Structures are given as C-alpha cells and as structure tokens.
Amino acid sequence: DAGVTQSPTHLIKTRGQQVTLRCSPKSGHDTVSWYQQALGQGPQFIFQYYEEEERQRGNFPDRFSGHQFPNYSSELNVNALLLGDSALYLCASSSDIGPDAWSEQYFGPGTRLTVT
C-alpha cells in the first residue's frame, strides 16, 4: 500500500517565478492538507482540501493556492516566489470518514523548494 507521495523531491526556482507541487494521498484517504516547514521550524498549516474545495486555510497570502482533483490528489501552487518561500513543503492525507476521521494525518516525504 503506497503511502503519501510527493513530487518533485527537490526544486530550485528563481524569485518571481511560479511553482507547482504535487501530492497523491494514501489509498483510501480523501482529505489533503499542505504544510510549509522552514529550516529549524515546525510545520505551518497552509490549507486543507476536501471534496475538491478548500475547507480550511492558515495564515498564508493568496500567492499560495491549491487544487484537489476527483481522484483526491492535490496540487500546491505558489506565485511570485520570494526568497522566504524556501522551505520543505509537506503534504498530509487523512480520511474524513469513521471514528478517527481526519485525526491521523499521514505525511509524505516533502518537496524541498529553494528560491534563489
């Protein structure tokens, strides 16, 4: 059973460019959350997608946007990249059904984004 997968593993972009990161959730999961982890920090919640809609959003600017597809996979888009966007971007999936709905989030290995 494949866990959460993310692509690409590493990415280098130039300030001002746009980037798209991808995530496939664990089999059976329908909810995807995205987190940004700066070096030496704990992950910060960006947003969560369920039924192809953004359900919750953290304190991130509109440059950060996302999408969820009918197969539950998800994309994170960041426009007008800033140096401060350099971080590890983590995707987590969970299920919205059952007694442990959303409670256990399975994390992918992350995408390391470097903005120069």
Add this chain to the structure above:
Amino acid sequence: AQSVTQPDIHITVSEGASLELRCNYSYGATPYLFWYVQSPGQGLQLLLKYFSGDTLVQGIKGFEAEFKRSQSSFNLRKPSVHWSDAAEYFCAVVPYNQGGKLIFGQGTELSVKP
C-alpha cells in the same frame, strides 16, 4: 495567544537512559494532542495521539505520553532510548472545532550518545 511550546530546542541523552520531552499548549478548550517524529530527509511519523479518556497514552516504538490538564502539558517519555531514536520530535495540537488543522511546536532535536 494560542500556542504550542516545546521549551527544549535540543536534548542529548545517553543510549539506554530515560527520556522526557516537554510540551505545553495554550488553548481555551483542551485540543486534540499529538506527537510526531521526523528523521533527516523523512516526512513526519505519528508516534501517538490523545483525544480523551485515559491520560497515559501508549504509542509506537516504546513511547508514551501523559496528558495533564492542570498543567496544560503533554510530555513524551521513553524509559530506555536507542541510538535510532535520534531525530526531531514535534508536539502538535488540533484546536477544538478546527478538525484537521495541525498546529506544531518548534520541535526538539534529540541526540543520543553511545
């Protein structure tokens, strides 16, 4: 302000020694509580979680945590540390009525001496 605090940035323990990592939260209602571990180059792995009931929670890899409402704490413990436990440990909460939105502490880096 609502927050999750891990007071210790870095802890070093000898292999075989006991371990306690501290976590305090500041929320009006008791949130759901979690401990995650992150090894270098890896994603986050859930060690254990607390929603309600017995305040002593058992997790994977021999870890346990105790919820103390009076101290707003959820400390992680292990009786005997192994070299493979060296990693970054994160305490996290899901605030009441904010299902799925994990709020993480800053993390505690654990080093294990042989």
